[in-house]
Amino acid sequence: MKPYYFDHSASAPMYPKVIDTVSDIMRLHYANPAALHRSGAEAAKLVERARAGVAERFGAAPGEVIFTSGGTESNNLAIRGAIAGVSRAMKHVITTATEHASVFECVKQLQLQGIDVTILPVDAEGRVSPDDIAKAIRKDTVLVSVMHVNNETGVIQPIKEIGAIVSRHSQVRFHVDGVQAIGKVPFDWRDAKVDLYSGSAHKIGGPKGVGLLLVKEGMRLSPLFSGGGQEDGLRSGTLNVPGIVGTAQALRLTMEGMPLRREKMYAFRLRLLDAIADIPELVVNGIGERQREADIGESYRTAPHIVNLSYPGMRPEVLVHMLEKHGILISTQSACSSKSLKPSRVLLAMGYEEARASGSIRISFGDEHEQQHIDILAAALRQAVAELKPLERS
Structure with missing residues (x-):
C-alpha cells in the first residue's frame, strides 16, 4: 500500500x-x-x-x-x-x-x-x-x-x-x-x-x-x-x-500552482482542525483553534501547509510510529531535529510547558492530497490517541 x-x-x-x-x-x-x-x-x-x-x-x-x-x-x-x-x-x-x-x-x-x-x-x-x-x-x-x-x-x-x-x-x-x-x-x-x-x-x-x-x-x-x-x-x-x-x-x-494550492491547503487545515477538535489529548501549537477564522483573509498569520500538534506527556515518536502502522507518514519537530530527544526549542520559546514542547508532531500537506486524505489522517489520529490513552495512565 x-x-x-x-x-x-x-x-x-x-x-x-x-x-x-x-x-x-x-x-x-x-x-x-x-x-x-x-x-x-x-x-x-x-x-x-x-x-x-x-x-x-x-x-x-x-x-x-x-x-x-x-x-x-x-x-x-x-x-x-x-x-x-x-x-x-x-x-x-x-x-x-x-x-x-x-x-x-x-x-x-x-x-x-x-x-x-x-x-x-x-x-x-x-x-x-x-x-x-x-x-x-x-x-x-x-x-x-x-x-x-x-x-x-x-x-x-x-x-x-x-x-x-x-x-x-x-x-x-x-x-x-x-x-x-x-x-x-x-x-x-x-x-x-x-x-x-x-x-x-x-x-x-x-x-x-x-x-x-x-x-x-x-x-x-x-x-x-x-x-x-x-x-x-x-x-x-x-x-x-x-x-x-x-x-x-x-x-x-x-x-504557477500557488493560488490553487493555498486555497486547497487552507481548507485542509481547517478540515483537520475541525475533525480533531473534540480530542482533548491533542492541542494545536501556534495558530490554534480560536484563531482559525483569522487564517482565511487578507492578513494570513499562518502558512497553509503546516499543522503542529502536541500530545502532552506522550513521546511524539510513539505517535509517529502508531500512524505509520496505518500507512501515514508525519514527523516530529523539523526533519533536522526529529531524532533529538530534547523538547522543541521553538515551542519552548513560544512559552509552552516542557510536556507540550516534548510531545509535538508536525503534519505538512502536499499537492497530491485531497479531502478524503485529510479524513483518513484525522481518523488515524483519533484511533492512535484511543490506543495510547491506557499507556498514559499506566
Missing part, C-alpha cells in the same frame, strides 16, 4: 516533469559549465537560462540569484557572508528564538567568535514583534535575520513590516529564510525590502542538494569557500547543472 505522505515540509516528492528534465540533463549535458569547449558552453547556457527563470519568478535580476547546495548553505552564506563583508566595527546581529537550526546554530557559533547577538523572543503564536526589532537595532548592527514561515508551526512572520523598519538603517541588511514559504506564501522581493532571501529546491518538488540565495544588487558578501570563483565569486565549486535546471523548473511549477 502506498503511504499517505504528510511530511512535505521535510522534503516534497519531485515533480515527474522535473525528474525527466534532470535525467535528460544528466544524460545529455554532462560537461563542466566552466569548460571552454562547446559542450561546456551549452551547459553554461542552461545554467544562465535557469538563473533567469528563477529571477523572473521572484521579480529579481538574474545577477541577484546565487545557486548553492541547499537552504542550510544559503542561510550560512547570507549570515556569515554579510558579517565578513563589512567593517570589524559592525559586530551586532539580530535574530529570533524560533529560527531554523541553520540560522540559530550559525549565529550561536558566531557569538562564540566575538559577534554580539540579540535573540528576540516571540509571542504565544510564535511571531516576533516588529517593535522589538526596531528597539534592538544599534549603530553597530549589521544584520537582521528572521524566517518567513516557521518550519515547525507554520507561523508567518511580519516580514514586510520588519523590512520597512530595517530599510531605515542604511548599515543594516535584512536576511529572510524563505525555505518553507516559497510556493505557499506570496512574496515580492522588491516590495518586502529584503536584502537576502534563502530557498531550497527539495521543499518545492525539486532535487535535493540545490538551494538558492537572492542577493540584492550591490550588496557585499564574503564567500564561505575558496576556489574557482563560480557564482560571481560567492560560491566556488562546479555547478550542479541538472539540479539547477531542475530547480528552475520546480520553482515555475510551484509558483
Whole structure:
C-alpha cells in the first residue's frame, strides 16, 4: 500500500516533469559549465537560462540569484557572508528564538567568535514583534535575520513590516529564510525590502542538494569557500547543472500552482482542525483553534501547509510510529531535529510547558492530497490517541 505522505515540509516528492528534465540533463549535458569547449558552453547556457527563470519568478535580476547546495548553505552564506563583508566595527546581529537550526546554530557559533547577538523572543503564536526589532537595532548592527514561515508551526512572520523598519538603517541588511514559504506564501522581493532571501529546491518538488540565495544588487558578501570563483565569486565549486535546471523548473511549477494550492491547503487545515477538535489529548501549537477564522483573509498569520500538534506527556515518536502502522507518514519537530530527544526549542520559546514542547508532531500537506486524505489522517489520529490513552495512565 502506498503511504499517505504528510511530511512535505521535510522534503516534497519531485515533480515527474522535473525528474525527466534532470535525467535528460544528466544524460545529455554532462560537461563542466566552466569548460571552454562547446559542450561546456551549452551547459553554461542552461545554467544562465535557469538563473533567469528563477529571477523572473521572484521579480529579481538574474545577477541577484546565487545557486548553492541547499537552504542550510544559503542561510550560512547570507549570515556569515554579510558579517565578513563589512567593517570589524559592525559586530551586532539580530535574530529570533524560533529560527531554523541553520540560522540559530550559525549565529550561536558566531557569538562564540566575538559577534554580539540579540535573540528576540516571540509571542504565544510564535511571531516576533516588529517593535522589538526596531528597539534592538544599534549603530553597530549589521544584520537582521528572521524566517518567513516557521518550519515547525507554520507561523508567518511580519516580514514586510520588519523590512520597512530595517530599510531605515542604511548599515543594516535584512536576511529572510524563505525555505518553507516559497510556493505557499506570496512574496515580492522588491516590495518586502529584503536584502537576502534563502530557498531550497527539495521543499518545492525539486532535487535535493540545490538551494538558492537572492542577493540584492550591490550588496557585499564574503564567500564561505575558496576556489574557482563560480557564482560571481560567492560560491566556488562546479555547478550542479541538472539540479539547477531542475530547480528552475520546480520553482515555475510551484509558483504557477500557488493560488490553487493555498486555497486547497487552507481548507485542509481547517478540515483537520475541525475533525480533531473534540480530542482533548491533542492541542494545536501556534495558530490554534480560536484563531482559525483569522487564517482565511487578507492578513494570513499562518502558512497553509503546516499543522503542529502536541500530545502532552506522550513521546511524539510513539505517535509517529502508531500512524505509520496505518500507512501515514508525519514527523516530529523539523526533519533536522526529529531524532533529538530534547523538547522543541521553538515551542519552548513560544512559552509552552516542557510536556507540550516534548510531545509535538508536525503534519505538512502536499499537492497530491485531497479531502478524503485529510479524513483518513484525522481518523488515524483519533484511533492512535484511543490506543495510547491506557499507556498514559499506566
